[in-house]
Amino acid sequence: xxxxxxxxxxVFPMPVLMVATYGEDGKVDVMNVAWGNICGxxxxxxxxxxxxxxxxxxxxxxxxxxxxxxxxxxxxxDFFGIASGNxxxxxxxxxxxxxxxxxxxxxxxxxxxxLTMECRLEEVRDSFGEVKVTGTIVNVLADEKVLDAKGKxxxxxxxxxxxxxxxxxxxxxxxxxxxxxxxxxxxxxx
Numbered sequence: 001x002x003x004x005x006x007x008x009x010x011v012f013p014m015p016v017l018m019v020a021t022y023g024e025d026g027k028v029d030v031m032n033v034a035w036g037n038i039c040g041x042x043x044x045x046x047x048x049x050x051x052x053x054x055x056x057x058x059x060x061x062x063x064x065x066x067x068x069x070x071x072x073x074x075x076x077x078d079f080f081g082i083a084s085g086n087x088x089x090x091x092x093x094x095x096x097x098x099x100x101x102x103x104x105x106x107x108x109x110x111x112x113x114x115l116t117m118e119c120r121l122e123e124v125r126d127s128f129g130e131v132k133v134t135g136t137i138v139n140v141l142a143d144e145k146v147l148d149a150k151g152k153x154x155x156x157x158x159x160x161x162x163x164x165x166x167x168x169x170x171x172x173x174x175x176x177x178x179x180x181x182x183x184x185x186x187x188x189x190x
Contacts, residue, residue, distance in 0.1 A: 009035075013162030013171065016069035016077055019046060020099065020108045021057035023085070028092040028099045028108045029053055032069070032081030034163040039134065044119060046133040053085035055124075055131055062121040063105035064135060067113035071159040073097070074170055076112075104139045114143040114158055 014034045021029050031054040036046035044066055048055045058064050069077035076095045083091045092099070099108035104118045119135030126132075146157040161170045 009165050016161045016163050018067040018069055018113055019054055020065045020110055021054050022061055023057050029057055029085045030080045030092055032077055042137045044135050044137055047130045048133055050131050058121055058133055061106045063107040064119050065102055065107045065109055065116050067110055067116040068160045070114055071161055071172055073112055074161060114146045116141045
């Protein structure tokens with residue numbers, strides 16, 4: 001029997017995304033974003049609060065990077081969600097992580113995160129009390145240790161984490177258990 005839970009954001013899993021920008025002073029700013037995802041072959045969409053420093057930086061620089069948080073850096077990733085760049089000017093420095101300038105967009109790449117999308121701002125739209133940011137992914141950087149023998153990203157090597165909106169937890173991404181576009185092929189024969 002199913003129980004009514006009312007209206008709530010009931011999507012699981014949600015990726016834990018590290019959105020990095022440069023501030024007006026050139027300092028690195030990183031924000032933990034769970035409400036974001038791919039929305040096209042080369043597009044990513046983020047839902048940000050209108051008062052976020054990261055949003056102001058994106059508007060100014062017209063660029064940002066998005067990295068996948070991983071188990072090894074969950075302390076820093078969580079900190080980027082707890083601390084506000086508006087209130088803590090040395091937020092990135094406190095994390096102990098390192099950044100280099102992207103070769104493709106005016107935004108930093110956090111060296112410790114294993115997969116990073118370099119994004120150019122396409123659209124900012126206010127909607128339902130949130131701000132929707134859409135970017136074009138101009139390049140993806142992957143640490144060689146997460147690549148398979150064919151040079152493709154092996155998700156099992158990323159150790160990416162997911163956010164649980166029901167209980168505010170982080171979960172590890174599990175092992176592959178089925179092949180997409182094949183697991184249901186038997187039903188095509190009926």
